[in-house]
Amino acid sequence: MTGAPWGAMARLTARRAVHAVPVLLVVTFGVFAVAAASPFDPVKAYAGTAALGADQETLDRLRENLGVDRPFTARWWDWLTSALGGDLGRSTVMRQPVTEVIGERLAWSALLCAVAFAVAVLLGTVLGVLAARRPGSLLDRAVTSLAYCLEAAPVFWIALLAVWLFALELDVLPAGGLTDTGSERVTFGQVTHHLILPAGVLAVSQLPWFTLYVRQGVGDALAEDPVRGARARGLSERTVLLGHALRCGLLPVLTLIGSRVPELITGALLVESVFSWPGIAAATVEAATAVDFPLLAALTTLATVAVLAGNLLADLLYGLVDPRVKLNEM
Numbered sequence: 001m002t003g004a005p006w007g008a009m010a011r012l013t014a015r016r017a018v019h020a021v022p023v024l025l026v027v028t029f030g031v032f033a034v035a036a037a038s039p040f041d042p043v044k045a046y047a048g049t050a051a052l053g054a055d056q057e058t059l060d061r062l063r064e065n066l067g068v069d070r071p072f073t074a075r076w077w078d079w080l081t082s083a084l085g086g087d088l089g090r091s092t093v094m095r096q097p098v099t100e101v102i103g104e105r106l107a108w109s110a111l112l113c114a115v116a117f118a119v120a121v122l123l124g125t126v127l128g129v130l131a132a133r134r135p136g137s138l139l140d141r142a143v144t145s146l147a148y149c150l151e152a153a154p155v156f157w158i159a160l161l162a163v164w165l166f167a168l169e170l171d172v173l174p175a176g177g178l179t180d181t182g183s184e185r186v187t188f189g190q191v192t193h194h195l196i197l198p199a200g201v202l203a204v205s206q207l208p209w210f211t212l213y214v215r216q217g218v219g220d221a222l223a224e225d226p227v228r229g230a231r232a233r234g235l236s237e238r239t240v241l242l243g244h245a246l247r248c249g250l251l252p253v254l255t256l257i258g259s260r261v262p263e264l265i266t267g268a269l270l271v272e273s274v275f276s277w278p279g280i281a282a283a284t285v286e287a288a289t290a291v292d293f294p295l296l297a298a299l300t301t302l303a304t305v306a307v308l309a310g311n312l313l314a315d316l317l318y319g320l321v322d323p324r325v326k327l328n329e330m
Contacts, residue, residue, distance in 0.1 A: 009316055016312050023308065024301055029076055031300045035291045036072035075293055083301075089294030093286045098298045101283055106302075108178070109279030113268050115195065116202035117260075124207050125253070128214025129246060135219055143211060151208035155267045159201045159274040166197060173197045176276035198275040205267045206260060213256050217249030224248070254318045261310030265303050 079089055088098035131143040150158075167175035174180070174197070179190040222245045272281030280299060287295040 012315065013312060016308065020305070020308050024304060025080075027304045028080065028297050028301055031297045032072045032076040032079070032293060035293055035296055038291050072293075076297075079294055079297055083298075088298045091283075091287070091292055091295040093290040093292045094283065094295065098294050101295060102280065102298060102302065105278060105280045105283055108277060109268060109272065109281070112195065112199055112202065112272065112277060112279060113264055115199040116206065116268075117264060119199065119203035120206035121210055121253070121257075123203070124210025125214050125246075125250070127207075127211045128216075128249075129218055129241065131211070131215045132218035132222065132245075132249070133241065140215075144215065147208040147211045150204060151212075153205075155201065155205040156270045156274060158204055159198070159271055162197055162201050163274065176274070178278050198271045198277050201275075202264070202267050202271045205271075206264060209256060209260060210253060213252050214249055217252045218245050219249075221245040221248035251318065254314050256314075257317070258307075258311035258314030261307050262303075265306060 082089060088102075090096070091098050091101050094101045127143050127147075131140040134140060163175050166173040174194050176194075178194055179186055183190060218241075222241075268279065269281040269284060271277065272279045273285070280302075283295065284299050286292070287299060
């Protein structure tokens with residue numbers, strides 16, 4: 001492996017894992033602190049309509065049973081020590097263990113994000129290369145104009161527009177859910193059919209950045225001396241473009257991968273809400289409004305780990321592609 005031996009990659013991963021520990025501690029502590037300062041009452045959220053007719057003594061007893069009458073620092077420490085042993089606590093709003101809440105929904109969210117991210121990277125690379133081949137051409141102006149328009153469009157607006165066009169007007173794709181109405185089991189065909197619209201919307205929301213980065217990177221590479229020398233040696237335009245310019249042009253995209261993970265997670269939550277996708281979006285919203293401390297802390301920790309892993313992946317890929325990068329110095 002040129003420029004990035006396995007030992008250096010392992011050491012970089014170990015260093016990042018050590019550095020992630022204080023980050024996760026601060027994040028989880030902040031979740032409990034913010035939740036404690038929230039105007040929402042977890043007891044009333046837990047009791048629902050029954051809390052309207054309950055007396056104060058009953059509410060105080062329920063508050064004690066749920067443990068929300070204790071200082072948030074004590075609740076955070078109890079949750080943290082239990083989490084280190086594999087017990088993430090019990091969700092008060094879902095009325096089930098947090099591990100079950102996340103386990104039932106995480107796979108669907110991961111599927112949505114993975115498909116959307118792959119489509120955005122591949123399609124963005126293709127459009128960026130096509131636009132960079134002839135700067136200032138009609139295709140270049142059309143691609144960059146579309147990218148800037150999509151960059152400014154909120155993801156929920158794109159989602160609602162997609163529902164109106166493809167589900168209501170054209171009636172070619174389902175408006176939401178995981179399977180067809182009345183279906184008794186989940187099948188691959190139904191999931192694929194229902195995945196197209198939410199994954200497509202999420203991919204479109206991420207597409208502009210990859211398109212513009214590839215266009216700029218490939219365009220700069222085509223103007224450099226090594227590429228001009230390759231053309232002077234008589235190499236075909238396809239070889240020059242794919243073998244030389246594209247490799248150099250993709251380097252900025254690798255750094256973009258890590259920075260887009262937070263936006264991907266946020267966009268996925270909005271997309272899941274619009275399309276009723278059975279991921280972690282609904283659980284996140286309910287946990288926030290009900291001040292469900294254990295579930296909030298677990299979901300926030302999961303999102304933080306995803307962001308840190310995305311940054312690590314970007315650095316590792318950068319070291320693989322560019323032999324000048326020394327992973328030991330990262």
